[in-house]
Amino acid sequence: MKRLPFLHVLFLFAAAGLVLMTLGWAGQSSAAAQEPSQRGPYTATSFGPWNAAVAKTHVPEVTYEKAGTALTVNVKVDNHPMDAQKPHFIQWIRVEDGNGKLLAKKIFKPTDPAPAATFHLASIPEKLKVLDHCNVHGTWLNEVDVKLP
Numbered sequence: 001m002k003r004l005p006f007l008h009v010l011f012l013f014a015a016a017g018l019v020l021m022t023l024g025w026a027g028q029s030s031a032a033a034q035e036p037s038q039r040g041p042y043t044a045t046s047f048g049p050w051n052a053a054v055a056k057t058h059v060p061e062v063t064y065e066k067a068g069t070a071l072t073v074n075v076k077v078d079n080h081p082m083d084a085q086k087p088h089f090i091q092w093i094r095v096e097d098g099n100g101k102l103l104a105k106k107i108f109k110p111t112d113p114a115p116a117a118t119f120h121l122a123s124i125p126e127k128l129k130v131l132d133h134c135n136v137h138g139t140w141l142n143e144v145d146v147k148l149p
Contacts, residue, residue, distance in 0.1 A: 056079075058132065062144045066124065072119070073104070076116035083110060088134070090134055092107045097126075098125060098127030
């Protein structure tokens with residue numbers, strides 16, 4: 001008969017642990033709890049569970065210009081907050097060639113003023129894949145064909 005209270009307490013702790021894990025309080029950051037499972041990067045036209053307004057502030061904007069035999073690539077993520085308090089920010093921007101080979105990458109802190117970067121590439125690929133990662137909304141992609149005069 002004395003075991004019954006012990007079993008009740010054990011059951012209550014187990015139930016509380018399950019509730020905490022479900023709510024994201026047991027060793028999981030709030031950003032990870034908010035971000036859905038992502039199978040590939042989101043784009044301006046395929047933005048998964050988000051809407052077009054979210055896509056507009058997450059898809060990287062890309063411009064480029066030839067610099068001799070090299071290429072200068074400018075990337076920015078327009079109007080995206082860099083908020084250390086929430087936290088909500090762009091964690092990184094990376095540039096790949098059309099085959100997915102990493103060409104350049106910049107890592108950001110939530111206290112950085114704006115998610116923008118300039119990359120100087122030694123060669124000129126035919127295609128650029130530019131990705132950024134938001135700690136809340138996942139990874140976003142913009143693919144650009146490099147066309148020079």
